[in-house]
Amino acid sequence: MYPEQPPIPRSGTPLRDYLGSGPLPAVVDGYVVLPRSLAEGMPLVWQQQMAHLLAEFHQAFGHLSWPVYRVVPSRYEVIADLDEEQLAEVGCIVEIDADGELVYRERNGRRIADPEHTKVLVSCLDPIPREHAADLQDTPPRGFPAQENWSTR
16 A cells, blocks of 8 residues: 655654655654554564653653644545535535535535545544554564664664
């Protein structure tokens, strides 16, 4: 589904460069989402490194006033393909005009010009496995580098 991962850039902003290098799973404009089940299913050495990095991150930024985040698995769908519940979720309505044609409108009443080609983000069932995440312990997911001995670095 995603192309092979680009190499990690060597610059003064490596994380920004990597996250902006192309379409990556669970990376959007302002956020990077790590499914907990996959993170907890990583090999032990990876988990140790991740726990260390997250502890440093939280120590550095724990003083900020953090909101509670609600992460909702979502996917892009064409407006014309949505049912009433999905239309309500994205703030759209559909009505029949005087000519008997379907008209799609935004919450503010503005007509959606091309609903057959306009995509919106709607919630979906989470495709990331929650059970048996630890089964990944011995087999890193495709696209991750082979496990190295980090203790010798």
